[in-house]
Amino acid sequence: MDPARFDLFSLLFTILALLGLPRLLRGWRALVAPQASAEGEALAVYVAIFLAVPLATLGHELGHLVVARALGAADATLHYRVFWGYVAYSGLLSPRQDWWVALAGNAVSWALAASGLLLSRAALPPGLRSAARTFGVVELIHTLVAYPLLSLTDLPGADWIVIYGRPVWPGTWGVALLHLATLLWLRRELRRGPLLPASATAAGGELVSRGAPAGSDGAPDVPPADAGAAPEETKPV
Numbered sequence: 001m002d003p004a005r006f007d008l009f010s011l012l013f014t015i016l017a018l019l020g021l022p023r024l025l026r027g028w029r030a031l032v033a034p035q036a037s038a039e040g041e042a043l044a045v046y047v048a049i050f051l052a053v054p055l056a057t058l059g060h061e062l063g064h065l066v067v068a069r070a071l072g073a074a075d076a077t078l079h080y081r082v083f084w085g086y087v088a089y090s091g092l093l094s095p096r097q098d099w100w101v102a103l104a105g106n107a108v109s110w111a112l113a114a115s116g117l118l119l120s121r122a123a124l125p126p127g128l129r130s131a132a133r134t135f136g137v138v139e140l141i142h143t144l145v146a147y148p149l150l151s152l153t154d155l156p157g158a159d160w161i162v163i164y165g166r167p168v169w170p171g172t173w174g175v176a177l178l179h180l181a182t183l184l185w186l187r188r189e190l191r192r193g194p195l196l197p198a199s200a201t202a203a204g205g206e207l208v209s210r211g212a213p214a215g216s217d218g219a220p221d222v223p224p225a226d227a228g229a230a231p232e233e234t235k236p237v
Helices: 003-032 038-070 095-119 126-150 159-163 170-191 198-203
Strands: 074-080 084-090 232-236
Touching (some): 003 038, 003 126, 038 074, 038 084, 038 095, 038 126, 095 170, 126 159
Antiparallel strands (some): 084 232
């Protein structure tokens, strides 16, 4: 898989994010209003996809970077592309050290997604709860479903190939149990109701297209987000 494609995806989504920003600046009160509205739901989707996901991508890559440096990787550098990124470093780490580097970024992604789902049940305005839930669900689907599947392709240094690769050790089984438990949690969360409320869907399509009053039904799915642990790691979102 050509990483240059991820640059194109990231550029497209960055442009969409910039186009939608004026709408958010004008209508932010609907997002924090005590009553739910189509405008607030639409802005919640925008915040979750176009603002929270890039921050989660940065957090994911910083997780890789911090652990790689802590384990002695030489010249570890962060390459951030807003909606994806990677960490590159020279010097060889042991297989167990590579495992921890691969896990670190995904652990950050999991923690952020779980925090979003927990916040969605807090005493917050409806728009903020919707933004938190949308982000949490999207980030979990990406981290625990889409990215593991992407790791089966020819993406260099894909994290989940390292995490579930040989040699298998107790840490591998611990991750597998948490992975399964979180997927069950995600299934239960999806059964609570549709990710995009009908009001946001009915308003949809105009958030980034023309900035007039009407909401968006959200962004397209985020492109693959990251890659690996070994000398070079990429995280498309």
